[in-house]
Amino acid sequence: MARTPFLTPSTIADAALRLGDREGGEAMTMRRIAGELGCDPMALYRHFPDRMALLDAVADLALTAVPSPDPALPWDERLRRVADDIRAAALAHPGIAGHVAARPPLAEQGQRIGAGVFAALGDAGLAPAEATRAAQALVATIAAGLAMAVRAGTRDARWHQVSDVLGGLPSAPPGGELHTVGSEEQFSYTVRLLVAGIRAEAAGSA
Amino acid sequence: MARTPFLTPSTIADAALRLGDREGGEAMTMRRIAGELGCDPMALYRHFPDRMALLDAVADLALTAVPSPDPALPWDERLRRVADDIRAAALAHPGIAGHVAARPPLAEQGQRIGAGVFAALGDAGLAPAEATRAAQALVATIAAGLAMAVRAGTRDARWHQVSDVLGGLPSAPPGGELHTVGSEEQFSYTVRLLVAGIRAEAAGSA
């Protein structure tokens, strides 16, 4: 009676995302996802080769909320916005955010967003080969910032020590000025640094 | 007879690192680390509160090979070198490299290296509060590049698709020019972009 009539990759990913939202990332086991759907754990293996592939699909699903970069905006604004949007979309689903950070999705949504990033870098004046490298750098940076946010937001107290460690060094600033590790401000700052580097690169090769 | 007389955090971390080097990261379970030492798995809990804390110690141990940045060098050269050195030290121990990337060590070695980074950023002309933010950005970038290298180097075929995906976009470069995801070149390029951004930031606030 607790069984759903259909089982598709999409209904499975939906159920897993829902479960992760409700009970956290560690709850997303094959057994408990199956429980959410009212089916046997093994039924999932008909639609995904293994657990990682299932989580990849959930991660991609979470990125549907990210708008495609608007070509009417300046390229640097587009890059900064897409970074913020990816961060926000991932953190809206804390259960899968860690997976998004650890394995940037390359499925449907990932490719859509990647194309927007690539176009923005082209408009920045980078040649295709440079744009590819810069896109990888940007993906890595977004992933890293997101990973920090995920851990800072959950129970990794170690991350609060980063500020303490740096703050304890000679000539450190008064504590109040520190940006929290994983904060939106710190994320935006890092992306801004990278975008400034891209601008310098584009100017250098122009 | 297969038992070691002493069990200390240091001998445990050594054994775990050795095991990881020999049999890979997944082999570093409490049970198998204990097997390497010839002791009961529960004996490890007398020296570490849980598995994560043990792996943190192993990760920090792997960073002993990273030289402290040489203050005689220009600040940007110092930053680029320490990034390369961290990457090399982590990849020299593939079993723990993923953990270094996922949880940048904050213990003894991490603090030593962090102090060197902070000093270099001060020499770049950044005020302490800015240097703290930039140091966090650099740590995030190194961690992200390292994470890419770890996955590209092991069995995550998905990562080779990144180039394919970007390469399949309109106006993509000829395939041969692409830097492999996770390569040393791509890592250095990303760090270089960030350092260029830091330089721009320092110039702007000078």
Next chain:
DNA sequence: ACCTGAACACCGTTCAAGT
């Protein structure tokens, strides 16, 4: 003080059937 051993409450995944 330090280590052990059995047990608890789980995992992902394979395999042989079921309908």
Next chain:
DNA sequence: ACCTGAACACCGTTCAAGT
């Protein structure tokens, strides 16, 4: 074609003893 159920080979960790 699609799903099930039992089983395999593991996990991290708690708890009550041992020496």
